[in-house]
Amino acid sequence: MKVLDILNRCRALVKGVDENSRKVHGIIVADENGLRYMNEMRIEISGMVLNIDSIGVERGAIRSVILSRTSSTRIESIIVGIDYGERIGVAVLVNSDVVFINSYRNKIEALKVVRMFIDSIDAERKIVRIGLPNKPHKGYDDFVVRLSSMLKESAIVEFISEDGSSKRKLEAENIKDEDSLAAVNIALQRIYSDEV
Secondary structure: OHHHHHHHHOOOOOOOOOOOOOEEEEEEEEOHHHHHHHHHOOOEEEEEEEEHHHHOHHHHHHHHHHHHHOOOOOOOEEEEEEEOOOOEEEEEEEOOEEEEEEEEOOHHHHHHHHHHHHHHOOOOEEEEEEEEOOOOOOOHHHHHHHHHHHHOOOOEEEEEEOOOOOOOOOOOOOOOOHHHHHHHHHHHOOOOOOOO
16 A cells, blocks of 8 residues: 555556456566466566565655656666745656656655655765745745755755746646746756766
8 A cells, every 4th residue: 555655646657457457568566465466367567577575665666656757777866856935846857857746835745755765766866956045934944954864875965046946937748836846947957067
């Protein structure tokens, strides 16, 4: 159930396997029992298999989301953009591909999502970019302290100017809310000068 919960929160398309299934395409997330069931039912697997008993539930679910939304199976970098405000926009880029966007009213939930992505991925470069607000925001300093403490040495934290981050347009039909768009722009702000 935890895998389904994570995949639903990440808005991933999920299909189950049942006795009528003969072939499965895509990224398969299963435990040992699920793999045994597919073998016993002679279900043909065409795609990548992520065994959550060996890599972990959270890591398996997050990795499946990333692999379904990137053009490569090799993860070189992960950049998380955060737009702090009344609603906290979070955007996750892997190898320059936007793999996750959302906004949260709850600071703790936003921090959990950031940590989940950072901790679930093995990448040489892990960067979290948080926007520097133009004017003081209530709770910003506390959020930054929690973020820095939570990430410690697992990711680099960078502060990026928020100037125009909500107003810049991105050619993406699926980014509807301003906070998520701002988070993507914060994550992308230095991407052209970085080696990705």
